[in-house]
Amino acid sequence: MIVKGARVLDGSANAMMKGKGTEDDRPWQSYHTVYTTAKAGMELVDKEKVQRVVYEMSKGSKYFQNEERKEAFIKQKIDNLRIQCANLTQEDLAHYQKVADRRIVELEASRDLSRIWLHVDMDAFYAAVETLSNPTLKGKPMAVGSMSMLSTANYEARKFGVRAAMPGFIARKLCPELIFVPTDFKKYTYYSDLTRKVFGRYDPNFIAGSLDEAYLDITEVCRERNVKSEEIAQELRAGVYEETGLTCSAGVAPNRLLAKVCSDINKPNGQYVLPNDRMAVMTFVSSLPIRKIGGIGKVTEHILKGVFGINTCEQMLEKSSYICAFFSQSTADFFCSVGLGLGQTDSPQVRFRKSISSERTFSATKDEVLLHKKLEELAEMLSADMQKEGLSGRTLTLKLKTASFEVRTRAVTLQKYISSSEDILKHAKKLLQAELPISVRLIGLRVSQFNGDKCSAKSDPTQKTITNFITSGDVNRNCSSFPDVADHDFVSNAETDMSIDSRQTGQLDWRDPFDGNYLSDVDYQSCTVQKSDGVEEVSLSPLVLPYITGFRN
DNA sequence: TACCGAAGGACCC
């Protein structure tokens, strides 16, 4: 009965896009890839056609089959969550509503509208650089990358539906005229450095997100020069153009998460300013699709949409009781803060790399001699990179991608720190040996647990333990289950700083256990145990129904 | 129970 209900829901959720029973006559509509969602410069693309071509080119391949497998897995997860959702009682809901409301009040209290953040994003960076060094490319559809994968495409190519993360052979099908240019990181780094010189004029401590984007705290420049953020953005973009001949887009907002969203709005060669005003932020966020938020990708979008009907950031708040019921606290915090339009506003920290790796794809083989040779090459490449960076580490991870695209990792942690190719190879061989025989299309090696990055936990386990027990997870909240440049930190800055700081200095000043946050954390815990008089009440703690839980059965 | 290591994923560019 309930299951049936869930199916009905399933149908209606997709009905908006699919109409009834299109599964058979238009199968491509259900094949979603990361690169089929609209991007800047793709408004006029015949999406239906692109979908169809991508599907036709992919159908039946090993890659495709693996995608189907993963898709099925997620679909099942969604179904399960739906059922659990339907089983929530009124009391449960009332309880979680209270939890959510309290949390939202706390998050709201942490809102900081005192800083002005600017996010710069170069327009089709790699492609633009290549065009700069080869002007004959101007006006022609071109993409940077290879037949197997594209890093980016210029705007002419995007008109055909060609875009980053799309395999080249599919792109060529969409646009037979497409010119392929191999990637040349040296070139991009050179231009990236030029842009960064400009960024430094406005915020010497800017955060470089990648070669082509950065976050600047322009609060001080605006104040000192008594100019509006809009003018700073304008001037900065002009400066970048002057220094490099490249265009970029900018977004200005009270925090980094929103600034990033804003820089995408008037791309390319444009900017958008979201004023430091609570109402403006709430209005902005109310209609904003969750997928625009950094950290919410294809899967999370599917789940939130499919299970709770959440499409916009505002709906994160409307459904906050469900969110608190089904997700871990850090994840729930992130989602709610998205609904409030909160994001990081603190000053940048120096972040240290935590791992170094290299991996290579080749045509699938199970030839052990060949595999061994690949492994040896990788060990040498990795070792060379490590020497260059002066790194040594004690955890070695072997990564394999099977001929059927399944990814496996196997790791060992050694007593001593290693960096020589001999050491790496020696242990890598053992890891590989244990997996043979196997047919793989990719091998990778990664070293982590570097010498010198004291893991904070070791220094003072006791203190952490206690704090952790009470605050349950705030310590790692650095980024809820969503990686990336730490955009979604919504909670007070001191906390985040800690987890990052402690890592680099090794000498931590654990933040005082006092800021020991929020009663609500206690609440989260207590609701697990709540009414444990009747022993079987293990039910609905958010900790019991975790987010990405494997549901093996 | 607390930690940590290992394995698997989601996401980003």
Place this chain on the structure above:
DNA sequence: CACCAGGGTCCTTCGTCC
């Protein structure tokens, strides 16, 4: 002709040891 990268970050779960 050809059939989907590579370099990272972080989160979550699980098993084992104490």
